[in-house]
Amino acid sequence: MLSKLPVLYSLQHCPYAMRARIAIFRSKQAVLIRAIKLNNKPPEMLALSTKGTVPMLVLSNGTVIEESLDIMLQVLKESDPDHLLTAQGQLPLIEIISIIEEFEQHFFVAVEAYKCAKRYQETNIVECRQACEVYLQKLEDRLSKHAFLTSEREGLLDIALMPFVRQFSKVERQWYQQSPYPKLRAWLNSYLQSPMFTKVMAKHELWVDGHRDILFGDIKK
Template sequence: MTETAPSVPVLYSFRRCPYAMRARMALWIAGETVELREVKLAAKPPEMLEASPKGTVPVLDFRDGSVIDESLAIMRWALHRNDPEGWLAGDDEALIARNDGPFKRALDRYKYPTRYPDEAGGDEETFRLDHRTHGLAVLHDLDARLGSSGQLCGDSRTLADIALFPFVRQFANTDREWFDAQGLPHVQEWLEGHLASELFASVMPKFAPWKAGDEPVLFGP
């Protein structure tokens, strides 16, 4: 790469966050290079909070006072600059909204039931399993959709696939033995394909949490 760190945007990211994952994948496929700053969520750097006070990743800081701090907006920004695989043709807003709304809500309560004591009403296990069932219903709909094509919007991966994949991964990993026993053959094949992809491997290296004064880490193809 010929860019020096000050000439590229800063991406505040957390390796395992599904929102950050999908942003990194879109930036990578679009050919964008950024300075990657891995964030420790328990000790968010003040530079990130100054750029985006809401304190969630990902944050794309252009160093000129402009910031994009929503993952889908980062994806669309990158792809409007360069979309070599035609991902924007699969920008299915309704599909993504169901993932980011009802499915994410069910996922959070299935994976982290102790965070919702008021909702659980003292029976965390029933609460957790109820929300697993809600999430599974969404996955059954995805399975039917994938039964007629290899990806969510056709035969090739698009924005919808990359937007949903990290959340389905997180749901599956909550109890992988249970997930693998469900009747979701098309979702399971789709998930395994994305997990095994060169793109996913490219955006998942481990970095130490960033602190001021560290050498810049350039991230990009």
């Protein structure tokens, strides 16, 4: 029954919500997705969490998970058919999580500053971009050694960081297309052109408009 499925509160273009949806999709599990707008959050969501941020996953037993990385780990530990947590040759999971947390603390913040500099036509946009490039170079170096960020097979680090690299790439598109990160561009492009990405980025009716259950996931009939 649909009522027994976990519920994901999500925002279409939020990179944190995006990576949670990718992990759910890749785990081949089903959830009920509730699309929201930040300026009109459903009372049902706020009743579960005063934090009121997305993504938020409510498990069938009522447990609420409010951090995107925790959601990714939760669903992939339950079902990981593509071995994203244990791809042969990749770093131990604890080290991968440490790298993700480093990017969250520094790269993600730098990308936000870069976006703001572009939006408000600030004079420090080059400096903001260069702060991001420190981390882009780390990713380019990794991709110079193998096809994905930690090994020859896709892993957790790839899907955890991809939405934020995508966000960076959209700030100054022309500069990005000519940037000295060819392997990173090819890696990102392979995601953006994938059927998986199209499904993960599908637009859903807002929960507050209809309160209808919408099934989400790569579910095989």
